[in-house]
Amino acid sequence: MSLSAPSEQSALDVDDLHVTFGNPRRGSLIRAVDGVSFSVRRGEIFGVIGESGSGKSTLGRCLVGLLSPSGGGVLHDGIDPFKFSRSELNRHRRKYQIVSQDPNAAFDPRMTILQSICEPLNIAGEGTKAERREKAFAMLDRVSLSAEMANRYPHEISGGQKQRANIARALMLDPNVIVCDEVVAALDVSIQADMLNLFARLQEQFGLTYVFISHDLRVVSHISDRVAVMYFGKIVEVGPAHAVIETPLHPYTEALRSAEPEIDPTAADARQRIILQGEIPSAIAPPSGCRFHTRCPRVRDICRTQEPPQRELLPGRHVACHFAEEMLGEKERRSLGLAERNAAHQGAAAQGAEMM
Amino acid sequence: MQQLAETTMAGQDTLLDIQNLTLSLRDQSGWVEVLNNVSLSVKPKEILGVVGESGCGKSMTALSILRLLPPRDSRLGGKILFGGQNLAACSESQMNRIRGRHISMIFQEPMSALDPVFTVGYQIEETLQRHFKLSRREASERAIAALNSVGIASPRHVATLYPMNLSGGMRQRVMIAMALVCEPRLLIADEPTTALDVTIQAQIMDLLLGLADRTGTAIMFITHNLGLVAQSCHRMVTMYAGQVVEGGPVRDVIAGPRHPYTAGLLHSIPDSNRARGTLPSIAGRVPSLRHMPKGCRFGPRCSYSMQPCELPQSIENEGVEDVDRREVRCNRWEELALRGVGA
Numbered sequence: 001m002s003l004s005a006p007s008e009q010s011a012l013d014v015d016d017l018h019v020t021f022g023n024p025r026r027g028s029l030i031r032a033v034d035g036v037s038f039s040v041r042r043g044e045i046f047g048v049i050g051e052s053g054s055g056k057s058t059l060g061r062c063l064v065g066l067l068s069p070s071g072g073g074v075l076h077d078g079i080d081p082f083k084f085s086r087s088e089l090n091r092h093r094r095k096y097q098i099v100s101q102d103p104n105a106a107f108d109p110r111m112t113i114l115q116s117i118c119e120p121l122n123i124a125g126e127g128t129k130a131e132r133r134e135k136a137f138a139m140l141d142r143v144s145l146s147a148e149m150a151n152r153y154p155h156e157i158s159g160g161q162k163q164r165a166n167i168a169r170a171l172m173l174d175p176n177v178i179v180c181d182e183v184v185a186a187l188d189v190s191i192q193a194d195m196l197n198l199f200a201r202l203q204e205q206f207g208l209t210y211v212f213i214s215h216d217l218r219v220v221s222h223i224s225d226r227v228a229v230m231y232f233g234k235i236v237e238v239g240p241a242h243a244v245i246e247t248p249l250h251p252y253t254e255a256l257r258s259a260e261p262e263i264d265p266t267a268a269d270a271r272q273r274i275i276l277q278g279e280i281p282s283a284i285a286p287p288s289g290c291r292f293h294t295r296c297p298r299v300r301d302i303c304r305t306q307e308p309p310q311r312e313l314l315p316g317r318h319v320a321c322h323f324a325e326e327m328l329g330e331k332e333r334r335s336l337g338l339a340e341r342n343a344a345h346q347g348a349a350a351q352g353a354e355m356m
Numbered sequence: 357m358q359q360l361a362e363t364t365m366a367g368q369d370t371l372l373d374i375q376n377l378t379l380s381l382r383d384q385s386g387w388v389e390v391l392n393n394v395s396l397s398v399k400p401k402e403i404l405g406v407v408g409e410s411g412c413g414k415s416m417t418a419l420s421i422l423r424l425l426p427p428r429d430s431r432l433g434g435k436i437l438f439g440g441q442n443l444a445a446c447s448e449s450q451m452n453r454i455r456g457r458h459i460s461m462i463f464q465e466p467m468s469a470l471d472p473v474f475t476v477g478y479q480i481e482e483t484l485q486r487h488f489k490l491s492r493r494e495a496s497e498r499a500i501a502a503l504n505s506v507g508i509a510s511p512r513h514v515a516t517l518y519p520m521n522l523s524g525g526m527r528q529r530v531m532i533a534m535a536l537v538c539e540p541r542l543l544i545a546d547e548p549t550t551a552l553d554v555t556i557q558a559q560i561m562d563l564l565l566g567l568a569d570r571t572g573t574a575i576m577f578i579t580h581n582l583g584l585v586a587q588s589c590h591r592m593v594t595m596y597a598g599q600v601v602e603g604g605p606v607r608d609v610i611a612g613p614r615h616p617y618t619a620g621l622l623h624s625i626p627d628s629n630r631a632r633g634t635l636p637s638i639a640g641r642v643p644s645l646r647h648m649p650k651g652c653r654f655g656p657r658c659s660y661s662m663q664p665c666e667l668p669q670s671i672e673n674e675g676v677e678d679v680d681r682r683e684v685r686c687n688r689w690e691e692l693a694l695r696g697v698g699a
């Protein structure tokens with residue numbers, strides 16, 4: 001993947017992206033995003049998982065042009081938005097919306113929901129007042145909010161409803177891409193399920209492209225086509241959602257998966273639990289070699305000095321760990337064993353059927 | 357306080373026994389009933405999970421037990437028996453001897469329980485000295501041991517820090533150290549890991565369960581996360597709109613929920629083993645306290661609602677032994693035969 005030849009159907013092309021905060025001379029440089037590359041096809045749902053502080057929100061804000069890269073770049077449909085003038089960028093950015101975790105921050109407490117939803121169109125100066133209102137009601141309907149909600153104030157509706165209104169607002173400008181940053185994190189499971197259904201439906205109706213950021217593996221794997229796992233500013237693993245969650249090829253993904261509480265007691269009994277020690281290290285002093293080595297259950301000497309390169313282990317599955325091939329081997333042996341057993345089982349069943 | 361241990365309810369091995377707890381609160385528009393006939397029990401060393409959507413009364417139940425509600429604007433009915441003593445009728449000074457010593461509580465947001473102007477070491481010492489006759493030296497040593505027991509690597513240093521200077525996970529550890537330092541018989545944990553990453557959540561749960569096991573502390577564990585309940589609790593209750601609607605051993609409830617609300621909660625969780633597609637969700641919302649539906653409170657959201665649901669509901673019990681006892685508040689549970697997870 002390179003900046004000069006973006007692929008035909010890509011909505012987003014991210015190439016060796018770096019975003020830093022702070023001042024290198026005062027020794028306070030934070031590399032929040034540190035060399036990240038991936039592309040997202042039009043109409044795809046791309047998930048991003050990782051612990052807090054891993055750089056997900058910074059990446060999301062940069063993807064929609066709210067933060068400028070300090071290295072590398074982002075292409076929107078093959079176009080580099082950071083080459084635009086300020087006013088051009090503002091106009092362009094309407095097609096690239098971000099919805100954030102805290103819906104309270106998105107609404108002015110003195111404005112009704114309707115006023116807030118119309119605001120982006122007011123700023124863009126699009127349509128007459130009546131047209132804007134009509135569109136707002138249509139969008140409220142799309143997110144399953146009744147028209148009676150329109151005249152309420154933010155404190156008069158629930159968290160789930162506020163998050164829906166927030167999405168309606170993002171949809172007002174007919175975006176191509178929506179970055180959803182932890183949009184269901186604060187919601188009850190029942191409402192969360194509703195929201196995930198809503199996202200899937202809107203994606204079909206509008207052909208939207210999503211980048212779906214969350215620290216909840218279940219949520220991300222449910223909704224996404226592909227997922228990237230971030231740790232300390234880098235993508236450590238990326239691939240098809242189901243494959244990454246079911247057979248992780250990076251120790252960090254494996255640990256995240258294992259930390260997820262299991263509801264089904266039989267599945268919980270069958271699983272080997274890995275409890276990671278410690279927390280993400282200080283952002284100012286990244287560990288040498290592999291950044292995960294301070295917490296990795298599989299760490300060996302080489303990890304402390306050499307950074308593992310990212311490579312494609314299986315078609316579409318990229319991993320950055322020195323021992324990814326070894327993990328792949330383990331998993332293949334395990335699933336091969338399983339497949340053999342299944343085949344034997346099926347053979348026996350078939351024989352049984354023939355005998356009847 | 358010694359007699360507390362001996363007067364555990366005659367014959368019955370129950371640590372906390374809440375009977376028909378009713379709570380009303382007063383706000384600008386007058387009194388409103390927040391809890392309605394809540395009955396639940398916790399046995400010594402047991403871990404009881406309490407689940408339910410936001411606003412169903414989980415935290416209000418917890419605050420009632422510890423009598424942390426404003427006395428002028430709250431009214432309690434029913435009994436809260438703790439080791440035979442009715443907490444609902446205790447004076448403030450009696451409660452002060454119980455809080456932090458025999459029952460303690462940890463919250464979702466540790467900053468609300470920790471005082472920003474004192475070091476964490478001082479705050480733990482303070483808790484100890486309130487309940488035990490200890491010299492400052494002894495208290496300080498025990499505080500450091502407590503910090504050490506929650507997996508803090510340099511407890512002497514951390515004891516000198518202010519809560520502000522700690523990460524979310526570290527604060528939660530400090531709060532657990534403080535809550536368990538007097539080895540209480542009951543710990544109420546209200547969403548202790550909701551604000552944390554799954555990796556840190558796993559560490560904290562591991563720690564909490566390990567310590568409780570060592571000190572013999574029972575836990576009333578309030579959470580939204582049914583996975584955590586499945587993983588760590590012995591029994592569970594589901595609360596809906598200020599009532600307990602289902603209760604029983606965790607494995608039984610998860611494998612075969614009897615109340616449509618519990619079943620709805622179980623099925624709305626995304627499951628990586630299930631194909632992508634529409635998730636079953638529970639239509640509608642928790643009713644507002646001032647507009648409770650007649651008959652079954654879950655009725656307006658229940659897809660099985662029929663005529664009998666408009667009749668008054670009561671808790672039905674089944675199972676003779678305490679360990680296999682199941683409770684459900686649904687007129688139709690027997691004919692419904694709801695599906696659970698696993699099994």
Ligand SMILES: Nc1ncnc2c1ncn2[C@@H]1O[C@H](COP(=O)(O)OP(=O)(O)OP(=O)(O)O)[C@@H](O)[C@H]1O
Pocket residue numbers: 381382383388390408409410411412413414415416417645
């Ligand atoms: N001071 C108050 N006056 C009136 N009603 C109140 C007051 N405090 C809480 N309530 C109401 O009591 C009900 C139960 O609240 P509670 O905090 O126990 O919910 P919860 O189950 O803990 O929810 P969550 O999961 O969001 O923490 C809610 O409907 C809430 O709005």
Ligand SMILES: Nc1ncnc2c1ncn2[C@@H]1O[C@H](COP(=O)(O)OP(=O)(O)O)[C@@H](O)[C@H]1O
Pocket residue numbers: 021022030031032050051052053054055056057058059283
């Ligand atoms: N505006 C900012 N100024 C300084 N540091 C920041 C800023 N925003 C984020 N960071 C730092 O960048 C890193 C990544 O943060 P973030 O992208 O918010 O992570 P996530 O969304 O994965 O939790 C963290 O160390 C965070 O403290």
Ligand code: SF4
Pocket residue numbers: 250251252290291292293294296297298299300303308320321322323324
């Ligand atoms: S490179 Fe080493 S430390 Fe890094 S994830 Fe792989 S095994 Fe762990």
Ligand code: SF4
Pocket residue numbers: 615616617652653654655656658659660661662664665669685686687688689
């Ligand atoms: S009583 Fe009726 S409405 Fe209530 S939960 Fe049971 S079936 Fe549903």
Ligand SMILES: [Mg+2]
Pocket residue numbers: 056057058182
């Ligand atoms: Mg974030």
Ligand SMILES: [Mg+2]
Pocket residue numbers: 414415416546
């Ligand atoms: Mg609560």
